[in-house]
Amino acid sequence: SKMTFEKKKTTEEKGSSGGKADQGNKGEQLIVSYWGVKPMKITKEDGTEWKWSCFRPWETYKSDLTIDLKKHHVPSTLPDKLAYWTVKSLRWPTDLFFQRRYGCRAMMLETVAAVPGMVGGMLVHCKSLRRFEQSGGWIKALLEEAENERMHLMTFMEVAKPNWYERALVIAVQGIFFNAYFLGYLISPKFAHRMVGYLEEEAIHSYTEFLKELDNGNIENVPAPAIAIDYWRLEADATLRDVVMVVRADEAHHRDVNHYASDIHYQGRELKEAPAPIGYH
Amino acid sequence: SKMTFEKKKTTEEKGSSGGKADQGNKGEQLIVSYWGVKPMKITKEDGTEWKWSCFRPWETYKSDLTIDLKKHHVPSTLPDKLAYWTVKSLRWPTDLFFQRRYGCRAMMLETVAAVPGMVGGMLVHCKSLRRFEQSGGWIKALLEEAENERMHLMTFMEVAKPNWYERALVIAVQGIFFNAYFLGYLISPKFAHRMVGYLEEEAIHSYTEFLKELDNGNIENVPAPAIAIDYWRLEADATLRDVVMVVRADEAHHRDVNHYASDIHYQGRELKEAPAPIGYH
Numbered sequence: 001s002k003m004t005f006e007k008k009k010t011t012e013e014k015g016s017s018g019g020k021a022d023q024g025n026k027g028e029q030l031i032v033s034y035w036g037v038k039p040m041k042i043t044k045e046d047g048t049e050w051k052w053s054c055f056r057p058w059e060t061y062k063s064d065l066t067i068d069l070k071k072h073h074v075p076s077t078l079p080d081k082l083a084y085w086t087v088k089s090l091r092w093p094t095d096l097f098f099q100r101r102y103g104c105r106a107m108m109l110e111t112v113a114a115v116p117g118m119v120g121g122m123l124v125h126c127k128s129l130r131r132f133e134q135s136g137g138w139i140k141a142l143l144e145e146a147e148n149e150r151m152h153l154m155t156f157m158e159v160a161k162p163n164w165y166e167r168a169l170v171i172a173v174q175g176i177f178f179n180a181y182f183l184g185y186l187i188s189p190k191f192a193h194r195m196v197g198y199l200e201e202e203a204i205h206s207y208t209e210f211l212k213e214l215d216n217g218n219i220e221n222v223p224a225p226a227i228a229i230d231y232w233r234l235e236a237d238a239t240l241r242d243v244v245m246v247v248r249a250d251e252a253h254h255r256d257v258n259h260y261a262s263d264i265h266y267q268g269r270e271l272k273e274a275p276a277p278i279g280y281h
Numbered sequence: 282s283k284m285t286f287e288k289k290k291t292t293e294e295k296g297s298s299g300g301k302a303d304q305g306n307k308g309e310q311l312i313v314s315y316w317g318v319k320p321m322k323i324t325k326e327d328g329t330e331w332k333w334s335c336f337r338p339w340e341t342y343k344s345d346l347t348i349d350l351k352k353h354h355v356p357s358t359l360p361d362k363l364a365y366w367t368v369k370s371l372r373w374p375t376d377l378f379f380q381r382r383y384g385c386r387a388m389m390l391e392t393v394a395a396v397p398g399m400v401g402g403m404l405v406h407c408k409s410l411r412r413f414e415q416s417g418g419w420i421k422a423l424l425e426e427a428e429n430e431r432m433h434l435m436t437f438m439e440v441a442k443p444n445w446y447e448r449a450l451v452i453a454v455q456g457i458f459f460n461a462y463f464l465g466y467l468i469s470p471k472f473a474h475r476m477v478g479y480l481e482e483e484a485i486h487s488y489t490e491f492l493k494e495l496d497n498g499n500i501e502n503v504p505a506p507a508i509a510i511d512y513w514r515l516e517a518d519a520t521l522r523d524v525v526m527v528v529r530a531d532e533a534h535h536r537d538v539n540h541y542a543s544d545i546h547y548q549g550r551e552l553k554e555a556p557a558p559i560g561y562h
Binding site: 129260 | 314317352388392399406409417418421424427428431438451452459538545554555558
């Protein structure tokens with residue numbers, strides 16, 4: 001698609017804004033750049049303008065709510081048990097910290113949940129580069145998971161506003177968790193995927209508790225944020241309860257993908273030897 | 282889309298392959314897993330089966346060959362000049378190493394070119410998480426760039442086979458460049474994007490030289506690899522020359538996106554304040 005932005009074809013004139021560092025006022029002044037690339041104008045089916053720039057209408061979906069929420073991977077080998085008990089031991093302080101504040105819990109934990117998919121996707125990407133080998137689609141599947149978890153955050157942050165010490169905690173936890181998971185994935189993707197599988201099993205449990213709090217009125221069942229209605233194709237009058245239902249179904253899908261990825265390694269194989277479940281939600 | 286794989290619904294039986302670490306023989310034995318997620322079966326327009334798992338028919342495109350290949354960002358500020366001369370100084374040893382072997386050059390340098398987009402995308406993703414803020418679509422735009430450059434590699438490695446010391450060099454260079462760019466991007470995304478803009482300007486120059494070698498017969502104009510024909514929607518009888526033309530056009534688009542990203546920072550703004558050019562190719 002042709003994207004010429006400026007009339008000037010060859011070397012830009014000295015004075016144009018692209019070159020010079022003109023620190024224009026920070027107000028609504030449009031960012032003008034010789035290299036400006038105008039994004040495509042997109043409208044929804046009903047002709048209204050598409051509001052979101054981080055996802056497109058064709059990237060939205062209806063969540064499969066029939067997925068089995070009870071599925072559990074029985075830890076049989078030592079690494080499995082280690083992964084399982086690591087996750088279980090993390091549950092205890094988390095429950096203590098959040099008590100029944102599930103809106104805040106979801107918002108805070110989604111900042112962590114969106115890291116493994118990105119780190120895994122990046123490491124598989126780099127491996128594909130330096131080994132000159134195909135990826136079997138797993139880079140996309142893992143990056144898709146990370147973006148989906150990030151969208152959970154973009155949704156919950158509309159409902160629960162983080163205060164300053166929650167923000168500080170999130171920054172500290174990201175610094176630790178990002179590096180720990182990066183290292184863990186380098187050492188043993190088998191263990192890393194298994195742990196994420198168990199983290200997702202816990203997330204499903206927490207979202208079920210969230211639903212209970214909504215149903216007994218402890219948490220107000222506010223209208224669903226606009227971003228959620230568009231992203232999961234919810235009804236216009238959808239509520240927070242509908243959002244928690246689809247988010248929980250997403251987590252179940254991530255649980256399957258990660259236990260599957262771990263199983264592939266358990267059978268002495270690499271991810272690229274099994275086609276990746278892209279678009280599995 | 283429903284993806285139940287195994288009949289067993291609740292906790293899996295002990296003996297199922299999913300749990301135990303049965304190191305099945307490494308041959309063509311299908312990877313069986315209780316968590317197995319069957320990928321969607323996809324066929325091309327002409328009904329034949331889609332062969333690639335890392336990209337789908339709707340992710341292919343026709344490259345815009347009319348893009349201006351001469352566009353150059355005149356370095357005016359000190360960081361600009363530093364970026365420009367860093368890239369120029371890298372050109373000298375690279376030319377010395379590769380001489381006129383442009384097939385090998387493309388294959389080796391694409392393993393490096395696919396790193397900045399991934400690192401940038403990951404860092405913008407993590408920032409969006411810890412700051413509870415939107416991304417303006419830039420995560421997707423940068424990850425798209427990384428995947429596009431990786432597809433260049435998947436194409437050229439069909440044409441030029443790397444030998445053992447080229448593989449060793451690629452591993453060493455990735456180790457250094459990944460960490461250097463990671464640090465560089467953390468410190469100054471403005472400088473990092475400007476450098477990638479200049480690297481792309483050099484890549485366009487190198488691909489033009491590649492075309493000359495093809496035209497004067499020094500490099501054999503072999504048929505285009507199947508993956509390239511599908512990915513860029515080339516004609517069935519496309520040749521390596523057609524591939525180099527579309528790859529060069531891709532690099533020009535990456536040049537625009539990165540100079541634009543740098544300009545946004547130059548105007549004291551953040552990427553998220555300007556909608557990202559997703560799908561710009």
